[in-house]
Amino acid sequence: MSTPDFPPLPLIIGDLILETFSHKSLNLGYDPDISTDNQRLAELGRTMLEFAVTRYLYSKRPIVAGAEIPFILSSSDFKPQETRHLFQAYVGAVVAQSGPTIAANWITQLIDPQAEILSTLDDQETVEHRAAKRLRTQPPSPASTPPPLPSDPPSAATAARPSNERNLSNHSAAQIIASAPSVMPTIGPQIVPNKTSSAQKGAGYLLVFNQRCSQQHLQVEYQAVNHGSPHAPVWLIKCLVNGIQKGEGQGSSKQAAKEAAAKQAYYSMGWTAYHGMPS
Numbered sequence: 001m002s003t004p005d006f007p008p009l010p011l012i013i014g015d016l017i018l019e020t021f022s023h024k025s026l027n028l029g030y031d032p033d034i035s036t037d038n039q040r041l042a043e044l045g046r047t048m049l050e051f052a053v054t055r056y057l058y059s060k061r062p063i064v065a066g067a068e069i070p071f072i073l074s075s076s077d078f079k080p081q082e083t084r085h086l087f088q089a090y091v092g093a094v095v096a097q098s099g100p101t102i103a104a105n106w107i108t109q110l111i112d113p114q115a116e117i118l119s120t121l122d123d124q125e126t127v128e129h130r131a132a133k134r135l136r137t138q139p140p141s142p143a144s145t146p147p148p149l150p151s152d153p154p155s156a157a158t159a160a161r162p163s164n165e166r167n168l169s170n171h172s173a174a175q176i177i178a179s180a181p182s183v184m185p186t187i188g189p190q191i192v193p194n195k196t197s198s199a200q201k202g203a204g205y206l207l208v209f210n211q212r213c214s215q216q217h218l219q220v221e222y223q224a225v226n227h228g229s230p231h232a233p234v235w236l237i238k239c240l241v242n243g244i245q246k247g248e249g250q251g252s253s254k255q256a257a258k259e260a261a262a263k264q265a266y267y268s269m270g271w272t273a274y275h276g277m278p279s
Contacts, residue, residue: 045091052107
């Protein structure tokens with residue numbers, strides 16, 4: 001009787017050996033820092049075992065029907081239960097120490113020693129090879145080929161052009177671009193002039209005075225009194241800076257009187273007028 005040609009058993013080393021073969025009955029208590037039995041490894045191995053067998057059945061030829069895969073998985077349980085638990089713990093130890101690829105290949109060879117084992121790199125190369133083969137065999141999509149441009153006969157205006165204009169078609173694109181005018185329309189955000197400075201140059205004293213007081217953190221107050229009638233008002237406005245009167249103005253409108261008061265206060269502060277301010 002010939003012995004089945006089983007693959008070599010993956011080795012586990014170190015403390016993982018003790019954990020693999022320690023039954024849960026030997027566990028004296030829960031320790032959050034160390035595992036003292038093989039229950040955790042058995043759970044890991046059970047999941048890995050189911051995955052490896054399912055992967056093998058999926059790759060098997062002739063193809064295994066999808067409805068048969070759960071039946072095959074349920075009928076391949078080890079008996080007795082302790083044997084199954086120990087084997088699952090060993091599979092979990094292989095996963096923990098060597099990774100899922102080595103564990104899956106080992107399980108596949110246990111099922112079928114003649115099965116072809118592919119590494120992760122081989123799997124990737126196979127996927128790329130199949131994708132390239134599909135691209136070579138598939139005909140090009142009609143949408144990917146641009147339709148030909150219509151060839152209209154030359155119009156009378158084109159035929160009547162001078163010979164030097166018709167010769168432009170013989171020039172290269174680089175020559176045409178190089179001979180183009182240097183002034184081109186600007187693309188992108190335009191530089192907006194400083195509206196504040198432009199407004200200040202033509203602005204009255206009221207705007208400039210309030211801005212300078214704000215920059216120097218000075219408190220400005222305007223007190224307005226109408227000495228005329230509603231139909232012929234005469235406004236008298238006092239300008240106070242930090243509670244001290246610095247200017248006074250009078251006018252037929254409140255705005256005009258305020259402008260006059262701001263002008264007087266501007267010079268009372270010792271500020272010098274610049275070019276563009278009203279006289």
